[in-house]
Amino acid sequence: MNGRILVVDDDVALAEMVGIVLRAEGFEPLFCSHGDDALDAFHSSQPDLVLLDLMLPGKDGTEICRLIRAESSVPIVMLTAKSDTVDVVVGLESGADDYIPKPFKAKELIARVRARLRHNDQPSPEQLGIGDLHIDVAGHRVTRAGELIALTPLEFDLLVALARKPWQVFTRETLLEKVWGYRHAADTRLVNVHVQRLRSKIEHDPEHPEIVVTVRGVGYKAGATTA
Amino acid sequence: MSRRSPGAVRRARLAALRSARRIRLGTANAVLVWRSSLQVRVLTSTLVVGILALVGLGVYLSDRIRDGLFDQRVAQLLEESARSTQSAQTTLSTSTAPTAAEVQQLFFDLVPALKVGGSGAPEIFLRRSPVDAPPLLVNDVSSRPELNYLLSADLRAAILADDTQHWMSVAIPVDEGEGVHPGVLVGSIVTVPAAGQYELYFLYSLESEATTLGFVQRVLGAAAAGLVLLLAAMTWSVTRQTVQPVRSAARVAERFAEGHLSERMTVKGMDEMATLARSFNEMAASLQDQIGRMEELSLLQRRFVSDVSHELRTPLTTIRMAAEVIHDAREDLGKAAGRSAELLTTQLDRFEELLADLLEISRFDAGAAMLDADSLDVREVVTTAVEQAAPLAERKGSWLSVTLPEGPAVADIDPRRVERVLRNLLVNAIEHAEGQNIEVRVAGDARAVAVSVRDHGIGMTTEEAEHVFDRFWRADPARARTTGGTGLGLAISVEDAHLHGGWLEAWGAPGAGACFRLTLPRRAGIVLESSPLPLVPDDDPVVPMVEPRRTSTALDPTSVPDLEGWDR
Numbered sequence A: 001m002n003g004r005i006l007v008v009d010d011d012v013a014l015a016e017m018v019g020i021v022l023r024a025e026g027f028e029p030l031f032c033s034h035g036d037d038a039l040d041a042f043h044s045s046q047p048d049l050v051l052l053d054l055m056l057p058g059k060d061g062t063e064i065c066r067l068i069r070a071e072s073s074v075p076i077v078m079l080t081a082k083s084d085t086v087d088v089v090v091g092l093e094s095g096a097d098d099y100i101p102k103p104f105k106a107k108e109l110i111a112r113v114r115a116r117l118r119h120n121d122q123p124s125p126e127q128l129g130i131g132d133l134h135i136d137v138a139g140h141r142v143t144r145a146g147e148l149i150a151l152t153p154l155e156f157d158l159l160v161a162l163a164r165k166p167w168q169v170f171t172r173e174t175l176l177e178k179v180w181g182y183r184h185a186a187d188t189r190l191v192n193v194h195v196q197r198l199r200s201k202i203e204h205d206p207e208h209p210e211i212v213v214t215v216r217g218v219g220y221k222a223g224a225t226t227a
Numbered sequence B: 001m002s003r004r005s006p007g008a009v010r011r012a013r014l015a016a017l018r019s020a021r022r023i024r025l026g027t028a029n030a031v032l033v034w035r036s037s038l039q040v041r042v043l044t045s046t047l048v049v050g051i052l053a054l055v056g057l058g059v060y061l062s063d064r065i066r067d068g069l070f071d072q073r074v075a076q077l078l079e080e081s082a083r084s085t086q087s088a089q090t091t092l093s094t095s096t097a098p099t100a101a102e103v104q105q106l107f108f109d110l111v112p113a114l115k116v117g118g119s120g121a122p123e124i125f126l127r128r129s130p131v132d133a134p135p136l137l138v139n140d141v142s143s144r145p146e147l148n149y150l151l152s153a154d155l156r157a158a159i160l161a162d163d164t165q166h167w168m169s170v171a172i173p174v175d176e177g178e179g180v181h182p183g184v185l186v187g188s189i190v191t192v193p194a195a196g197q198y199e200l201y202f203l204y205s206l207e208s209e210a211t212t213l214g215f216v217q218r219v220l221g222a223a224a225a226g227l228v229l230l231l232a233a234m235t236w237s238v239t240r241q242t243v244q245p246v247r248s249a250a251r252v253a254e255r256f257a258e259g260h261l262s263e264r265m266t267v268k269g270m271d272e273m274a275t276l277a278r279s280f281n282e283m284a285a286s287l288q289d290q291i292g293r294m295e296e297l298s299l300l301q302r303r304f305v306s307d308v309s310h311e312l313r314t315p316l317t318t319i320r321m322a323a324e325v326i327h328d329a330r331e332d333l334g335k336a337a338g339r340s341a342e343l344l345t346t347q348l349d350r351f352e353e354l355l356a357d358l359l360e361i362s363r364f365d366a367g368a369a370m371l372d373a374d375s376l377d378v379r380e381v382v383t384t385a386v387e388q389a390a391p392l393a394e395r396k397g398s399w400l401s402v403t404l405p406e407g408p409a410v411a412d413i414d415p416r417r418v419e420r421v422l423r424n425l426l427v428n429a430i431e432h433a434e435g436q437n438i439e440v441r442v443a444g445d446a447r448a449v450a451v452s453v454r455d456h457g458i459g460m461t462t463e464e465a466e467h468v469f470d471r472f473w474r475a476d477p478a479r480a481r482t483t484g485g486t487g488l489g490l491a492i493s494v495e496d497a498h499l500h501g502g503w504l505e506a507w508g509a510p511g512a513g514a515c516f517r518l519t520l521p522r523r524a525g526i527v528l529e530s531s532p533l534p535l536v537p538d539d540d541p542v543v544p545m546v547e548p549r550r551t552s553t554a555l556d557p558t559s560v561p562d563l564e565g566w567d568r
Helices: A012-024 A037-043 A060-072 A085-093 A106-120 A152-164 A172-180 A189-202 B005-034 B036-094 B102-118 B144-149 B155-161 B207-257 B274-329 B337-364 B378-396 B415-432 B462-467 B489-499
Strands: A004-008 A028-032 A049-053 A076-080 A099-101 A127-130 A133-136 A140-143 A147-151 A214-215 A219-222 B124-129 B166-173 B178-191 B196-205 B373-376 B400-404 B410-413 B438-446 B448-455 B501-507 B513-521
Touching: A004 A012, A004 A037, A012 A028, A012 A106, A012 B274, A037 A060, A037 A133, A049 A106, A060 A076, A060 A085, A076 A133, A085 A099, A085 A189, A085 B144, A099 A106, A106 B155, A106 B274, A106 B400, A127 A152, A133 B005, A133 B274, A152 A172, A152 A189, A152 A219, A172 A189, A172 A219, A172 B124, A189 A219, B005 B036, B036 B102, B036 B178, B036 B196, B036 B207, B102 B124, B144 B166, B144 B448, B155 B166, B155 B178, B155 B196, B166 B378, B196 B207, B196 B513, B274 B337, B337 B489, B373 B378, B378 B400, B378 B415, B378 B448, B400 B513, B410 B415, B410 B448, B410 B513, B415 B438, B415 B448, B415 B489, B415 B513, B462 B501, B489 B501, B489 B513
Parallel strands: A004 A028, A004 A049, A049 A076, A076 A099, B400 B438
Antiparallel strands: A127 A133, A133 A140, A140 A147, A214 A219, B124 B196, B166 B178, B178 B196, B373 B410, B438 B448, B448 B513, B501 B513
């Protein structure tokens, strides 16, 4: 089995169709069609990834996203019919790793899902340093002075991408490709939002970041290693 | 003579220039104040008119007073001197002094006696008439001999001529110091029995009248000054009362225009100004109401767009995925069902495009379209769009030639939108070029950057060019659709151009092709007045300034197989 995927969508036809497509690719889909049941379904199914519609009866997508994120770092991919700036940013800020605007193609959906599940099956015995942080890539752990910092897999990937090449300035497009697996330049807001989230967890002062540094007009780079 | 050093000359010239500039500036300021302040204008005009009127009145009054004083005094003095002359004549006639010495003594006694009589304390002059040889030689007598020069020849001649009383105005020197007093000299003839004809002159000073006149003039002046001040104060306060509400109305209107819709004027009293304030407030309230209603509508519209988006997109996603599954399995379906699956997939693409375009246009209509502008080189955006359009051009057998300026053509643009506009223009041109070449040009000037896309295809009439940006408009409804298109592409493009503050224009002539020109301001806020590129091409064969970039491969375009069928 390739992975358990919880599909939270009130549109039964779409959910079933998504299920057909996922099953064809070897995933195991689980369904939930009401916002209020989503968290229970999450608890009982323990999925490897959540596909979450933003507009749901009961609790809406962003709230469910926040609740799941509060207790788990499982990858969350939003399905959204609203591709307007505000909705996407709100969704991403509530903790989603990626989003797919409707209408999407089956291939896009599978590519996004695979990209989010990919890192789990490629461990490499590697130790990295960035700022005063220590990264154990194989153990998926980030520590500061021996103390563990909890990151989602996506944030971890983002940090590792920067830490592997501390001399390089990464454009947002490059990061989208490396971390999210987009082959064509897509929505760079994904990068902005997640860099902010990452900073809020690892920086001493997120207002004046020293570990993930903004290079104006270009993108981001790793700060100087101090540990 | 010392020559000034060149430095000094330059400094002097500079100083002169500076002061000239200051004067110019001062004048300009004054003109500005004059033009911009009603209060200053009214005050100045009132003061000018008031001062002119008061000066005129003052001059007239003091003139009349002076003439009146003078005439009255002269009449009185003439009467007085006539009386004195009469009494002197009597004294002289009754005297019996036989000798020159006695006559002389008589004169000496007479002069002081005459001086004390009457009101004016005149100076007395007694002179012998130069008529005939006198029997006795008696010297002239005068109370102030140093003023003898005042007795002018004209006056003496007049007195001698008709033997009556004559007078003239004279200027009497002040005893000490400089200056003169006005005076009146009255002369007449007296006859001395033993010594013949003598002229008797009375010199009256008008000093007190002059003082009176001076006093009156000072009082008049002070009154005038007071009046002017009063006038100024009144005008100031009246105009202030008028202008103040106007100013505050202007301020409130300005704030209102800036978007502070709850701004209102204060209504005081029942006068015209209060009416103005009330009407203004009513207008403001009605505007606020309407704007509020429109905002609400726009919000509703936006929500509607968003809802439609959600409602349509979700089933479309399901259909699309289902179609893909069927499409993937088309080999097992048999010929008709397999082809149907293919048609279903391609038409879903078109449906999706149409939906996206519809949503985009409703976003423009709702005013919800946002410009995500960045300072970018338009050449790069053009290159990207051309590269994307190249395969289609190849299929249709058209060359794309691109003329770019050598330097960067940087402008604040939203690359997604500009690319979309160019893509639309290119696809449109390729579709109508009929295999002829298409020229893309980029040029910039200080204010704008322009891109023109020119084809040599079927062209269009001027009337058609006017409608080419209309929604769902087609030049020839009978014309087969080859590359699809939603019918909204150019309508969206023109909205995109407007969102940048730019222009999108079309020109066409039947048989001569068409030209579309996109002009974008370099920076937000620049108002376009002209474009760096012509819209109507000159009919000379196009000679590109820079070596044209052939974006397609070296293959003969006609050798590329026509893949058109796959689109349908």
